[in-house]
Amino acid sequence: MSRFIISSHSPNEEGNVVRVTPESAGWEYVGFEVYALTKGQTLRKETIDQEACLVLLKGKANISTKLERWEQIGLRMDVFEKVPPYSVYVPANDVYEVEAMTDVEVAVCLAPGKGTYPARLIPPSEVGVEIRGAGNIERRVHNILPESQPADSLLVVEVFTPEGNWSSYPPHKHDQDNLPHESYLEETYYHKINPGHGFMVQRVYTDDRSIDETMVVKNGDVVLVPKGYHPVSAPPGYEGYYLNVMAGPVRTWKFHNDPDHDWVMESKLAAKQKEK
Numbered sequence: 001m002s003r004f005i006i007s008s009h010s011p012n013e014e015g016n017v018v019r020v021t022p023e024s025a026g027w028e029y030v031g032f033e034v035y036a037l038t039k040g041q042t043l044r045k046e047t048i049d050q051e052a053c054l055v056l057l058k059g060k061a062n063i064s065t066k067l068e069r070w071e072q073i074g075l076r077m078d079v080f081e082k083v084p085p086y087s088v089y090v091p092a093n094d095v096y097e098v099e100a101m102t103d104v105e106v107a108v109c110l111a112p113g114k115g116t117y118p119a120r121l122i123p124p125s126e127v128g129v130e131i132r133g134a135g136n137i138e139r140r141v142h143n144i145l146p147e148s149q150p151a152d153s154l155l156v157v158e159v160f161t162p163e164g165n166w167s168s169y170p171p172h173k174h175d176q177d178n179l180p181h182e183s184y185l186e187e188t189y190y191h192k193i194n195p196g197h198g199f200m201v202q203r204v205y206t207d208d209r210s211i212d213e214t215m216v217v218k219n220g221d222v223v224l225v226p227k228g229y230h231p232v233s234a235p236p237g238y239e240g241y242y243l244n245v246m247a248g249p250v251r252t253w254k255f256h257n258d259p260d261h262d263w264v265m266e267s268k269l270a271a272k273q274k275e276k
Contacts, residue, residue: 002213004204008220011036015043018222020188025224029153029247030186031110032222037061037100044097051113052090053122053145053156055243057192059104063088064097065119072101075124079241080194082160084127084142089151091115107190109145111153111247122149134272137264139167146253153247155185161200161240167232170264171203172255175227177248182256185248187225189232191217191240198238204230229258 001007008018015035022028031050034057035043045052054063060074065088073086090096092113098106128143145156161167177184191200196219205212206228217223223230234240246253257265 002215004213004224005215005217006222006224007218008034008222015041018190018220020222020224025186025226027186027226029111030188030245032188032190032245033108033110034190035098035106035108037098037104037106039100039102042097042099043106044095045108047090047092047094047096047113049092049112050110051092051152051154052096053109053151053154054088054090054096054098055107055109055144055156055158056086057105057107057243060101061104061106062099062101065090065094068119068121070121073121074102074104077102079158079192080160080239082140084124084129085144085158086124087122087144087156089117089120089122089145091117091119092152094119107243109154109156109245111245113152116152117150133169133265134268136164137166137169137268138162139165147251151251153251155246155251155253156244158241158243161232161234161242163234163239164236165234167234167240167242169231170261171229171231171258173227173229173258174246174253174255176256177250179250179252179254181254183248183250183252183254185246185253187230187244187246189223189225189230190243191219191221191223192242193219194239194241198235200238200240201233201235202230204228
């Protein structure tokens with residue numbers, strides 16, 4: 001198996017099914033965890049020196065922090081319902097508790113925090129929805145915690161890739177601290193597939209090909225992107241979902257497309273315009 005794939009496992013006693021830490025990934029900023037909680041189960045964690053974005057992938061829950069409490073939040077029972085999720089932002093030096101009112105899958109997105117902003121609910125109505133690309137590089141994007149919304153480090157987005165389409169395409173990277181042209185951001189991809197026995201394909205590669213891996217990705221896999229370009233493909237018959245977490249020294253998403261493939265987006269958009 002590729003060194004960039006972290007596979008999910010059966011839930012442990014606290015419900016964890018996958019965990020990525022900066023130490024395990026060999027980088028500095030991004031942490032990522034997923035918990036599968038049964039109805040009535042409670043997850044409680046301290047954020048310490050990290051901020052967290054809790055994304056309710058499916059199910060309903062009560063979520064509380066030191067000062068806030070939100071009851072019966074959660075709208076979708078499956079990510080492929082394609083409605084934006086409920087999420088909760090939790091600052092550093094806080095505590096969160098998730099009480100599962102149904103069976104719940106919750107993603108915990110982590111990055112360094114300073115406690116600058118208070119805990120808050122991010123309801124579906126505040127999640128920006130856009131269709132990005134055209135033709136067979138068209139995909140649906142839910143901007144859960146974009147840079148236009150307050151946080152110290154985290155950027156969080158989820159993407160739906162239709163069967164037969166490509167996503168994160170044209171291939172792009174954000175591995176240079178070279179603003180305003182490009183920002184350095186580590187990134188995780190948490191993949192879900194419909195139907196669940198299918199697979200996605202993801203490539204991670206650099207200009208000098210010091211990294212050049214093409215991976216078969218299963219339902220529940222996390223792909224690490226420490227640097228390089230990282231396109232995703234959904235085979236015919238299977239639609240893909242991924243939750244992205246990004247963080248780096250500056251909280252901004254400035255990317256650089258692979259110059260060999262940069263032309264593709266303009267070509268697809270031009271073809272879409274002709275069809276109208």
